[in-house]
Amino acid sequence: MVTTELATQPASAGEKLHHFATALLARVAGLWRAARNRRSVARLLDWDERMLRDIGLTPGDVQGAMALPVSEDPSYRLGVIAVERRVAFRAQARDRLFAEYRLAGLAEDQRRHNSSSGAA
Template sequence: MRVIDQTLELDCAKQPVSVSARLAGILAPLAALFRGYRNRRAINGLTELDDYQLRDIGLTRADIASALLTSTFFEDPSPQLTDSARRRWRLSIFRSYID
Protein backbone atom coordinates (compact mmCIF):
# COMPACT_ATOMS: atom_id res chain seq x y z
CA MET A 1 0.00 0.00 0.00
CA ARG A 2 1.33 3.38 -0.94
CA VAL A 3 1.36 6.38 1.33
CA ILE A 4 -0.94 8.32 -0.95
CA ASP A 5 -3.53 5.55 -0.75
CA GLN A 6 -3.85 5.93 3.00
CA THR A 7 -6.36 8.42 4.23
CA LEU A 8 -7.13 9.57 7.69
CA GLU A 9 -10.72 10.27 8.54
CA LEU A 10 -10.96 13.37 10.66
CA ASP A 11 -14.19 14.22 12.30
CA CYS A 12 -14.07 17.86 11.26
CA ALA A 13 -17.68 18.03 10.24
CA LYS A 14 -19.73 20.72 11.79
CA GLN A 15 -21.57 19.59 14.86
CA PRO A 16 -25.34 20.01 14.73
CA VAL A 17 -26.62 23.08 16.53
CA SER A 18 -28.87 22.36 19.47
CA VAL A 19 -32.36 23.76 19.79
CA SER A 20 -31.39 25.90 22.75
CA ALA A 21 -28.47 27.42 20.82
CA ARG A 22 -30.79 28.24 17.92
CA LEU A 23 -33.31 29.80 20.28
CA ALA A 24 -30.57 31.84 21.95
CA GLY A 25 -29.40 33.04 18.53
CA ILE A 26 -32.90 34.17 17.68
CA LEU A 27 -33.61 35.85 21.02
CA ALA A 28 -30.23 37.60 21.44
CA PRO A 29 -31.06 40.55 19.13
CA LEU A 30 -34.44 40.97 20.81
CA ALA A 31 -32.81 40.97 24.23
CA ALA A 32 -30.28 43.58 23.07
CA LEU A 33 -33.09 45.75 21.73
CA PHE A 34 -35.00 45.50 25.01
CA ARG A 35 -31.84 46.27 27.01
CA GLY A 36 -31.19 49.36 24.89
CA TYR A 37 -34.78 50.55 25.38
CA ARG A 38 -34.56 49.99 29.14
CA ASN A 39 -31.24 51.86 29.35
CA ARG A 40 -32.62 54.72 27.25
CA ARG A 41 -35.52 55.08 29.69
CA ALA A 42 -33.09 55.11 32.62
CA ILE A 43 -30.99 57.79 30.91
CA ASN A 44 -34.11 59.88 30.37
CA GLY A 45 -34.64 59.57 34.12
CA LEU A 46 -31.20 61.09 34.69
CA THR A 47 -32.44 64.35 33.21
CA GLU A 48 -34.60 64.80 36.32
CA LEU A 49 -31.51 64.96 38.57
CA ASP A 50 -30.02 68.31 39.44
CA ASP A 51 -26.49 69.31 38.46
CA TYR A 52 -24.97 68.40 41.83
CA GLN A 53 -26.36 64.87 41.69
CA LEU A 54 -25.12 64.47 38.13
CA ARG A 55 -21.67 65.67 39.17
CA ASP A 56 -21.63 63.01 41.92
CA ILE A 57 -21.92 60.29 39.29
CA GLY A 58 -19.45 62.02 36.99
CA LEU A 59 -21.83 63.34 34.35
CA THR A 60 -23.13 66.63 33.02
CA ARG A 61 -26.34 67.51 31.23
CA ALA A 62 -24.32 67.88 28.04
CA ASP A 63 -23.12 64.27 28.36
CA ILE A 64 -26.69 63.02 28.66
CA ALA A 65 -27.94 65.09 25.75
CA SER A 66 -25.00 64.02 23.60
CA ALA A 67 -25.54 60.33 24.36
CA LEU A 68 -29.23 60.52 23.54
CA LEU A 69 -28.79 62.55 20.36
CA THR A 70 -25.84 60.72 18.83
CA SER A 71 -27.24 57.21 19.23
CA THR A 72 -30.01 55.87 17.09
CA PHE A 73 -33.16 54.37 18.56
CA PHE A 74 -31.77 50.85 18.19
CA GLU A 75 -28.41 51.64 19.85
CA ASP A 76 -27.73 51.60 23.57
CA PRO A 77 -26.49 55.06 24.69
CA SER A 78 -25.25 53.88 28.09
CA PRO A 79 -21.67 53.01 26.95
CA GLN A 80 -21.23 56.63 25.85
CA LEU A 81 -22.21 57.85 29.30
CA THR A 82 -19.87 55.35 30.92
CA ASP A 83 -16.99 56.56 28.75
CA SER A 84 -17.78 60.20 29.58
CA ALA A 85 -17.83 59.52 33.32
CA ARG A 86 -14.57 57.56 33.14
CA ARG A 87 -12.85 60.28 31.10
CA ARG A 88 -13.93 62.92 33.63
CA TRP A 89 -12.74 60.73 36.52
CA ARG A 90 -9.35 60.13 34.88
CA LEU A 91 -8.97 63.84 34.23
CA SER A 92 -9.73 64.65 37.87
CA ILE A 93 -7.15 62.08 39.01
CA PHE A 94 -4.59 63.54 36.60
CA ARG A 95 -5.28 67.06 37.86
CA SER A 96 -4.90 65.96 41.49
CA TYR A 97 -1.39 64.63 40.70
CA ILE A 98 -0.39 67.91 39.08
CA ASP A 99 -1.52 70.03 42.05
Template sequence: MTTVDLHRPASAGEKLLRAILLPGARAIAVLRAYRNRRAVANLLSLDPHMLGDMGVTPHDVRSALASRITDDPSTHLASLAQERRAARTAQSRERQRRLSGDSPDQARPTN
Protein backbone atom coordinates in the same frame (compact mmCIF):
# COMPACT_ATOMS: atom_id res chain seq x y z
CA MET B 1 -1.04 13.23 23.09
CA THR B 2 -4.49 14.10 21.74
CA THR B 3 -5.22 17.25 19.77
CA VAL B 4 -8.59 18.93 19.49
CA ASP B 5 -9.65 20.65 16.31
CA LEU B 6 -11.29 23.90 17.46
CA HIS B 7 -12.15 24.94 13.91
CA ARG B 8 -14.44 22.08 12.99
CA PRO B 9 -17.65 22.90 11.10
CA ALA B 10 -20.75 23.38 13.23
CA SER B 11 -23.12 20.46 13.37
CA ALA B 12 -26.73 20.78 12.24
CA GLY B 13 -27.84 20.89 15.88
CA GLU B 14 -25.41 23.69 16.68
CA LYS B 15 -26.61 25.67 13.66
CA LEU B 16 -30.23 25.22 14.70
CA LEU B 17 -29.47 26.24 18.28
CA ARG B 18 -27.64 29.35 17.03
CA ALA B 19 -30.55 30.22 14.73
CA ILE B 20 -32.93 30.05 17.68
CA LEU B 21 -30.82 31.71 20.37
CA LEU B 22 -29.16 34.59 18.52
CA PRO B 23 -32.34 36.45 17.58
CA GLY B 24 -33.62 35.98 21.14
CA ALA B 25 -30.39 37.33 22.60
CA ARG B 26 -30.54 40.31 20.23
CA ALA B 27 -34.15 41.00 21.22
CA ILE B 28 -33.19 40.90 24.91
CA ALA B 29 -30.32 43.32 24.24
CA VAL B 30 -32.66 45.74 22.43
CA LEU B 31 -35.21 45.56 25.27
CA ARG B 32 -32.47 46.19 27.83
CA ALA B 33 -31.22 49.16 25.79
CA TYR B 34 -34.78 50.56 25.64
CA ARG B 35 -35.20 50.21 29.41
CA ASN B 36 -31.82 51.84 30.06
CA ARG B 37 -32.62 54.60 27.56
CA ARG B 38 -35.71 55.52 29.61
CA ALA B 39 -33.64 55.51 32.81
CA VAL B 40 -30.96 57.73 31.24
CA ALA B 41 -33.66 60.10 29.89
CA ASN B 42 -34.99 60.45 33.46
CA LEU B 43 -31.57 61.80 34.46
CA LEU B 44 -32.37 64.98 32.51
CA SER B 45 -34.90 65.86 35.20
CA LEU B 46 -32.09 66.08 37.78
CA ASP B 47 -30.29 69.26 38.76
CA PRO B 48 -26.88 69.74 37.03
CA HIS B 49 -25.21 69.65 40.44
CA MET B 50 -26.76 66.26 41.16
CA LEU B 51 -25.55 64.99 37.81
CA GLY B 52 -22.12 66.38 38.63
CA ASP B 53 -22.12 64.32 41.82
CA MET B 54 -22.55 61.28 39.57
CA GLY B 55 -19.69 62.45 37.36
CA VAL B 56 -21.74 63.47 34.33
CA THR B 57 -23.18 66.66 32.86
CA PRO B 58 -26.54 67.31 31.18
CA HIS B 59 -24.61 67.45 27.88
CA ASP B 60 -23.25 63.94 28.57
CA VAL B 61 -26.78 62.65 29.10
CA ARG B 62 -28.02 64.24 25.88
CA SER B 63 -24.98 62.87 24.05
CA ALA B 64 -25.69 59.36 25.32
CA LEU B 65 -29.33 59.64 24.23
CA ALA B 66 -28.26 60.75 20.74
CA SER B 67 -26.90 57.27 20.00
CA ARG B 68 -28.80 54.77 17.86
CA ILE B 69 -32.09 53.63 19.36
CA THR B 70 -30.83 50.05 19.65
CA ASP B 71 -27.62 51.10 21.47
CA ASP B 72 -27.52 51.18 25.25
CA PRO B 73 -26.94 54.81 26.31
CA SER B 74 -26.00 53.79 29.85
CA THR B 75 -22.73 52.24 28.66
CA HIS B 76 -21.90 55.43 26.75
CA LEU B 77 -22.70 57.52 29.83
CA ALA B 78 -20.61 55.29 32.08
CA SER B 79 -17.60 55.59 29.77
CA LEU B 80 -17.95 59.39 29.70
CA ALA B 81 -18.02 59.47 33.50
CA GLN B 82 -14.99 57.18 33.70
CA GLU B 83 -13.04 59.36 31.23
CA ARG B 84 -13.89 62.46 33.26
CA ARG B 85 -12.77 60.75 36.50
CA ALA B 86 -9.48 59.71 34.90
CA ALA B 87 -8.85 63.25 33.62
CA ARG B 88 -9.65 64.73 37.04
CA THR B 89 -7.28 62.26 38.72
CA ALA B 90 -4.50 63.11 36.25
CA GLN B 91 -5.03 66.84 36.85
CA SER B 92 -4.93 66.30 40.60
CA ARG B 93 -1.69 64.33 40.36
CA GLU B 94 -0.16 67.01 38.16
CA ARG B 95 -1.20 69.71 40.63
CA GLN B 96 0.28 67.73 43.51
CA ARG B 97 3.49 67.21 41.57
CA ARG B 98 3.81 70.96 40.89
CA LEU B 99 3.09 71.83 44.53
CA SER B 100 5.71 69.40 45.78
CA GLY B 101 8.33 70.91 43.46
CA ASP B 102 9.00 67.77 41.40
CA SER B 103 9.91 68.26 37.79
CA PRO B 104 8.42 65.99 35.12
CA ASP B 105 11.84 64.34 34.75
CA GLN B 106 11.81 63.36 38.43
CA ALA B 107 8.55 61.47 38.35
CA ARG B 108 8.17 59.13 41.27
CA PRO B 109 7.70 55.45 40.53
CA THR B 110 4.29 54.05 41.43
CA ASN B 111 3.79 50.77 43.26
Protein backbone atom coordinates in the same frame (compact mmCIF):
# COMPACT_ATOMS: atom_id res chain seq x y z
CA MET C 1 6.23 15.34 13.58
CA VAL C 2 2.62 15.21 14.63
CA THR C 3 -0.21 15.70 12.22
CA THR C 4 -3.74 16.30 13.29
CA GLU C 5 -6.74 15.73 11.15
CA LEU C 6 -9.92 17.56 11.90
CA ALA C 7 -13.06 16.37 10.28
CA THR C 8 -16.20 18.40 10.67
CA GLN C 9 -19.67 17.36 9.82
CA PRO C 10 -22.23 19.77 8.49
CA ALA C 11 -24.58 20.97 11.20
CA SER C 12 -27.93 19.31 11.25
CA ALA C 13 -31.10 21.31 10.72
CA GLY C 14 -31.82 21.10 14.45
CA GLU C 15 -28.39 22.47 15.34
CA LYS C 16 -28.77 25.31 12.84
CA LEU C 17 -32.17 26.18 14.26
CA HIS C 18 -30.77 26.09 17.80
CA HIS C 19 -27.89 28.44 16.88
CA PHE C 20 -30.28 30.78 15.08
CA ALA C 21 -32.73 30.83 18.01
CA THR C 22 -29.90 31.45 20.48
CA ALA C 23 -28.55 34.37 18.42
CA LEU C 24 -32.03 35.82 17.94
CA LEU C 25 -32.79 35.56 21.66
CA ALA C 26 -29.49 37.25 22.54
CA ARG C 27 -30.24 40.10 20.11
CA VAL C 28 -33.77 40.60 21.46
CA ALA C 29 -32.46 40.55 25.04
CA GLY C 30 -29.83 43.17 24.11
CA LEU C 31 -32.43 45.43 22.51
CA TRP C 32 -34.72 45.04 25.53
CA ARG C 33 -31.85 45.90 27.90
CA ALA C 34 -30.91 48.94 25.79
CA ALA C 35 -34.54 50.16 25.80
CA ARG C 36 -34.82 49.71 29.57
CA ASN C 37 -31.52 51.54 30.16
CA ARG C 38 -32.57 54.28 27.72
CA ARG C 39 -35.65 54.96 29.88
CA SER C 40 -33.42 55.17 32.96
CA VAL C 41 -31.01 57.55 31.22
CA ALA C 42 -33.94 59.69 30.03
CA ARG C 43 -34.83 60.27 33.70
CA LEU C 44 -31.38 61.86 34.13
CA LEU C 45 -32.58 64.70 31.87
CA ASP C 46 -34.71 65.86 34.83
CA TRP C 47 -31.67 66.14 37.12
CA ASP C 48 -30.06 69.52 37.66
CA GLU C 49 -26.44 70.24 36.79
CA ARG C 50 -25.21 69.82 40.37
CA MET C 51 -26.78 66.38 40.70
CA LEU C 52 -25.27 65.25 37.41
CA ARG C 53 -21.86 66.62 38.40
CA ASP C 54 -22.02 64.48 41.57
CA ILE C 55 -22.05 61.37 39.38
CA GLY C 56 -19.43 62.73 36.97
CA LEU C 57 -21.73 63.84 34.15
CA THR C 58 -23.00 67.02 32.51
CA PRO C 59 -26.37 67.71 30.89
CA GLY C 60 -24.61 67.60 27.52
CA ASP C 61 -23.32 64.10 28.28
CA VAL C 62 -26.86 62.86 28.91
CA GLN C 63 -28.24 64.59 25.81
CA GLY C 64 -25.42 63.14 23.72
CA ALA C 65 -26.07 59.63 25.03
CA MET C 66 -29.77 59.96 24.25
CA ALA C 67 -28.85 60.94 20.67
CA LEU C 68 -27.25 57.54 20.09
CA PRO C 69 -29.14 55.10 17.87
CA VAL C 70 -32.04 53.37 19.64
CA SER C 71 -30.28 50.02 19.34
CA GLU C 72 -27.33 51.24 21.44
CA ASP C 73 -27.29 51.34 25.24
CA PRO C 74 -26.77 54.97 26.37
CA SER C 75 -25.95 53.91 29.94
CA TYR C 76 -22.77 52.20 28.73
CA ARG C 77 -21.61 55.42 27.03
CA LEU C 78 -22.37 57.49 30.14
CA GLY C 79 -20.37 55.06 32.26
CA VAL C 80 -17.38 55.44 29.97
CA ILE C 81 -17.67 59.24 30.03
CA ALA C 82 -17.87 59.33 33.84
CA VAL C 83 -14.81 57.08 34.22
CA GLU C 84 -12.80 59.08 31.67
CA ARG C 85 -13.68 62.32 33.45
CA ARG C 86 -12.75 60.87 36.85
CA VAL C 87 -9.39 59.63 35.55
CA ALA C 88 -8.63 63.02 33.97
CA PHE C 89 -9.62 64.85 37.17
CA ARG C 90 -7.33 62.65 39.27
CA ALA C 91 -4.45 63.13 36.82
CA GLN C 92 -4.88 66.92 36.98
CA ALA C 93 -5.00 66.83 40.78
CA ARG C 94 -1.84 64.70 40.86
CA ASP C 95 -0.08 67.12 38.48
CA ARG C 96 -1.10 70.13 40.58
CA LEU C 97 0.09 68.44 43.76
CA PHE C 98 3.41 67.53 42.15
CA ALA C 99 3.86 71.14 40.98
CA GLU C 100 3.10 72.44 44.49
CA TYR C 101 5.64 70.06 46.04
CA ARG C 102 8.18 71.05 43.43
CA LEU C 103 7.60 74.77 44.10
CA ALA C 104 7.78 74.18 47.85
CA GLY C 105 11.09 72.36 47.35
CA LEU C 106 12.46 75.19 45.21
CA ALA C 107 11.40 77.75 47.82
CA GLU C 108 13.13 75.73 50.55
CA ASP C 109 16.30 75.53 48.42
CA GLN C 110 16.16 79.32 47.91
CA ARG C 111 15.77 79.91 51.67
CA ARG C 112 18.76 77.67 52.37
CA HIS C 113 20.80 79.45 49.73
CA ASN C 114 19.86 82.89 51.10
CA SER C 115 20.58 81.91 54.70
CA SER C 116 23.96 80.36 53.81
CA SER C 117 25.06 83.33 51.69
CA GLY C 118 23.86 85.83 54.33
CA ALA C 119 25.82 84.07 57.06
CA ALA C 120 29.08 84.17 55.11
